[in-house]
Amino acid sequence: MRRSGSPASDPLILAPTKQPLKNACAKNVTRFAVCDAISARTRFPVSRVSGERTKWNRTRAGPPKTHANDAACVGSTGWVAGAV
Numbered sequence: 001m002r003r004s005g006s007p008a009s010d011p012l013i014l015a016p017t018k019q020p021l022k023n024a025c026a027k028n029v030t031r032f033a034v035c036d037a038i039s040a041r042t043r044f045p046v047s048r049v050s051g052e053r054t055k056w057n058r059t060r061a062g063p064p065k066t067h068a069n070d071a072a073c074v075g076s077t078g079w080v081a082g083a084v
Helices: 011-018 022-042 051-061 067-072
Strands: none
Touching: 051 067
């Protein structure tokens, strides 16, 4: 059975968008609490960085995607493409 109208107005498509973001919220609260606890206990600064920043740094630096290269490209790397 074909429904009329735009797919964007289909209730089956829109239903998941109405669900609360409980899991994302719990993940972020936990991440912030863990980082704050580590920072307080060690007195070292702890930064929270998105995966997008890591990907951007790795793409600019040019190495292939590996776990080690991603670890080297996390956060503010200070690396500039072409610098010696």
